[in-house]
Amino acid sequence: MNDGNSKPSEPLPGKGLLGWLGRQVAYVRAAMKSDVSGSKTIYRDCKIEEKPFMQDPNVKLRRTVIDEVVVEKQSPRKES
Numbered sequence: 001m002n003d004g005n006s007k008p009s010e011p012l013p014g015k016g017l018l019g020w021l022g023r024q025v026a027y028v029r030a031a032m033k034s035d036v037s038g039s040k041t042i043y044r045d046c047k048i049e050e051k052p053f054m055q056d057p058n059v060k061l062r063r064t065v066i067d068e069v070v071v072e073k074q075s076p077r078k079e080s
Contacts, residue, residue, distance in 0.1 A: 037073075038072060038073055039070045039071060039072045039073060040070070040071050040073065041068050041069070041070050042069050042070070042071055043067075043068065043069035044066065044067070044068050044069075045066070045067040045068075046064065046065070046066050046067075047064070047065045047066075047067075048062065048063070048064050048065075049062070049063045049065075050062045050063075
């Protein structure tokens with residue numbers, strides 16, 4: 001009666017929806033832990049200016065200026 005093509009009564013671990021979901025969570029956790037930036041910001045200054053619009057006082061004009069000093073990470077050089 002058992003012809004070899006029948007499925008087992010219990011799925012293997014890591015198969016199915018919960019296995020797939022666990023793998024996706026592991027991918028996201030690994031991505032969050034990895035350092036993807038090739039640079040480091042050592043100074044950041046953010047200035048915001050707001051003024052009312054002349055024709056319509058209910059509208060505000062906003063200007064945002066961000067000044068940054070960024071240092072690129074250097075890969076170790078191989079000297080010949």
